[in-house]
Amino acid sequence: MARFNLADYETVEERLKRFYADNPDGRILTENETIPEYRGEKIWVVKALVFLTGEDVDRGSPKATGHAFEIDGTGMANQSSALENCETSAIGRALANAGYSGNKRTTREEMEKVARFEEQAKQIDWLAEAEKLKNVDQLRVLWAEASKQGAAPEILEKLKAHATTLTPTSVSERAEPSVSGGAKGKRSAAK
Numbered sequence: 001m002a003r004f005n006l007a008d009y010e011t012v013e014e015r016l017k018r019f020y021a022d023n024p025d026g027r028i029l030t031e032n033e034t035i036p037e038y039r040g041e042k043i044w045v046v047k048a049l050v051f052l053t054g055e056d057v058d059r060g061s062p063k064a065t066g067h068a069f070e071i072d073g074t075g076m077a078n079q080s081s082a083l084e085n086c087e088t089s090a091i092g093r094a095l096a097n098a099g100y101s102g103n104k105r106t107t108r109e110e111m112e113k114v115a116r117f118e119e120q121a122k123q124i125d126w127l128a129e130a131e132k133l134k135n136v137d138q139l140r141v142l143w144a145e146a147s148k149q150g151a152a153p154e155i156l157e158k159l160k161a162h163a164t165t166l167t168p169t170s171v172s173e174r175a176e177p178s179v180s181g182g183a184k185g186k187r188s189a190a191k
Contacts, residue, residue: 012092015100027051042072044083048090050098066093135167
């Protein structure tokens with residue numbers, strides 16, 4: 001269950017209605033900025049531009065812009081319509097940047113994305129994943145991913161504690177040599 005109430009957030013459709021009521025000649029243009037490398041990772045990126053009038057479009061003078069990304073196959077809408085969902089999110093962000101942010105800057109659609117990632121993070125057994133790792137650097141990467149995906153604080157703490165069972169791999173974690181060339185904390189036998 002999400003840590004927030006989706007009903008507290010305005011939809012992009014609500015923002016659009018207010019924008020066009022205030023700007024009957026307004027325009028919203030979108031651009032697919034997805035590069036081939038992103039598509040290889042199933043990612044879409046869209047930019048939206050908000051223009052108050054058709055003349056602003058001709059001059060190339062947007063009131064605001066907004067960007068969004070979505071990943072194919074995550075959540076319900078992205079199973080079949082990730083690009084369209086991405087476009088809607090970009091429009092919502094551009095409208096917020098143009099002053100149409102409603103009761104909260106974030107749209108309901110964006111908060112639905114947060115809820116999706118939180119739900120996915122709950123479904124991953126982060127501790128089981130940590131057990132498969134061989135060194136602390138790998139655990140750091142796993143911890144960062146778990147944190148990014150909204151894993152519970154107690155899980156993140158358990159991942160940190162798991163570091164004591166792994167082999168250190170970075171120079172700063174290995175025993176530092178002393179001036180005499182021995183391991184830190186050992187006295188050299190040289191006379």
